[in-house]
Structures are given as C-alpha cells and as structure tokens.
Amino acid sequence: MSQKKExxxxxxxxxxxxxxxxxxxFCFFVLLTTLSTQPKNCSGIENYLSSNRTxxxxxxxxxxxxxxxxxxxxxxxxxxxxxxxxxGALNSLAPLFRAIRQMxxxxxxxxxxEGHTDDVPIKTKKFPSNxxxxxxxxxxxxxxxxNQVGYPGTTVSVxxxxxxxxxxRYEDIYGARKTGAELRxxxxxxxxxxxxxxxxxxxREETQMLFDGR
Numbered sequence: 105m106s107q108k109k110e111x112x113x114x115x116x117x118x119x120x121x122x123x124x125x126x127x128x129x130f131c132f133f134v135l136l137t138t139l140s141t142q143p144k145n146c147s148g149i150e151n152y153l154s155s156n157r158t159x160x161x162x163x164x165x166x167x168x169x170x171x172x173x174x175x176x177x178x179x180x181x182x183x184x185x186x187x188x189x190x191x192g193a194l195n196s197l198a199p200l201f202r203a204i205r206q207m208x209x210x211x212x213x214x215x216x217x218e219g220h221t222d223d224v225p226i227k228t229k230k231f232p233s234n235x236x237x238x239x240x241x242x243x244x245x246x247x248x249x250x251n252q253v254g255y256p257g258t259t260v261s262v263x264x265x266x267x268x269x270x271x272x273r274y275e276d277i278y279g280a281r282k283t284g285a286e287l288r289x290x291x292x293x294x295x296x297x298x299x300x301x302x303x304x305x306x307x308r309e310e311t312q313m314l315f316d317g318r
Contacts, residue, residue, distance in 0.1 A: 144303065146172040148207040152200065159196050171302045172210075175271075178221070178241065178295035185226060187240035189248060197245075201253045204301070215260045216300040217246040222291035223267040223274060239264035245297050259304070270294040 146167040153160050164175040181193045189197075204210050219242030221234040231237040242262045249255045272293040274282055282290055 143167075143169050144171055144301075145209040148209060149174065149204060149301075152203050156200075160200070171300050174299045174301070176245075176297045176299070177292070178297060179292060181245070181297060182241060185228070185231070185237070187231075187237065187244055189244055194248065194252075197248070198253060201249060201255075205253070205255070210301055212304050213259065213301040214304050215246075215249065215255060216302070217242045217249070217260065217262050218298040218300065219243075219262070219264045219266075220269060220271075220294060220296050220298065221267050222294045223270070224291065234266035235264060238266045241297060245299070267294065271296065 144167060146165060149172055150165055153163060153165055162177045162180065166173040166175070176193075176197075181189055183190065219238030219240075221238045226234055226237055231240070239262065242264055246260050246262050250257050250260055270290070270293075272290040274287065274290050276282055276286070281287075
C-alpha cells in the first residue's frame with residue numbers, strides 16, 4: 105500500500121497547495137472589494153472653485169470616500185427668514201452646476217440637497233419652525249437644479265435637518281454656551297445648504313416581499 109508524501113514535520117503536500125489557493129482567493133476578493141468602492145473624485149469641482157475663488161467666497165468643498173459635499177452659506181443664498189433664492193446667488197450657481205454636469209466623474213451623480221438652519225427659533229405663518237424653513241430652502245435649490253440647470257428629477261432628492269446637525273458647536277471647549285461674536289459666528293456657519301454628490305449604484309438589488317398588508 106502506497107503512502108502519501110509528506111513534507112518535513114509530517115505536513116501533507118496538499119496543505120501547501122490548499123494554502124496557496126486560499127491566499128489567491130483572499131487577494132481576489134480584496135481586489136474586488138477595492139474596485140467596487142473607488143473613492144469619489146472631487147478634483148474637478150475643487151479646480152473649478154479654486155479658479156473662481158472670488159465668486160465662491162465662503163463656499164466649502166469636502167470629500168469622503170464615496171461623496172463630494174459642497175456647502176453653500178445660507179446668508180449668500182437667502183435673506184433672513186426667507187426661502188427665496190437671491191438672484192445674485194442663482195447667477196453663480198447656474199454656471200457652477202452646469203460645469204459640474206459636464207465633468208465625466210459627475211455626469212451621472214445622485215444629488216442630495218440638505219437644508220440646515222441655526223438654532224434661532226422661527227414661528228411664522230409660512231414657517232412654523234426651522235424644520236419647514238430648512239425644507240423649503242433645500243426644496244427651492246433642488247427645484248432650481250432640476251428646472252434651470254437640467255438635472256433629471258430622478259437624480260435629485262431633498263433632506264431637511266433644521267438646527268439638529270450644526271457644523272460648529274454652540275458650546276465652547278468647557279461646555280459653556282457661546283455668547284457674543286462667537287455665537288454669531290457659529291450661527292452663521294451653521295446656516296447652510298449642503299449638496300452631496302454621489303455615484304449611482306451600479307444596479308438595484310432585487311427585493312423580496314416580506315409583508316404585504318393587504
């Protein structure tokens with residue numbers, strides 16, 4: 105009866121082959137995962153803003169692994185307590201987003217328009233609270249992008265956060281409430297509209313009915 109070949113130490117030869125196969129499979133899946141989550145390229149927007157710095161003063165562009173986040177100051181877009189976009193702002197937004205649409209990396213982006221206010225309460229007939237104000241502002245920007253810039257309605261959505269997601273805290277490092285110029289500066293920073301650009305998913309997963317309710 106033949107005996108199986110063994111390596112030094114009594115380890116069968118097939119273990120080495122199996123280990124090599126597992127290593128190759130591991131490398132393959134790491135590569136596959138990496139390719140499916142390529143970082144979002146925001147360099148085109150960055151270059152455009154840098155080339156027109158004076159026109160986009162106080163704008164901010166941030167990037168994450170999957171998103172470009174463009175922050176627009178509300179004081180530039182709207183007058184206090186209003187949701188009507190100022191004409192001067194529209195004259196800057198139109199060429200900016202038309203240029204973005206022409207960039208290959210953003211041609212098929214999904215856009216989420218987020219409305220954010222400061223923590224000063226509002227209570228008017230039109231806006232009972234900051235929730236309605238932030239929603240109306242984001243909606244008007246989204247509507248402009250669809251109707252005037254030409255974004256498909258299927259690629260644009262709206263979110264409203266009122267004052268629930270401040271970019272700058274209203275407390276100092278010791279936890280005390282800011283006052284005076286520091287408080288005014290924090291409120292000015294937090295009044296904003298953010299437009300998030302992200303890649304569309306390559307395919308929608310099929311769904312399975314779990315509950316119908318009929």
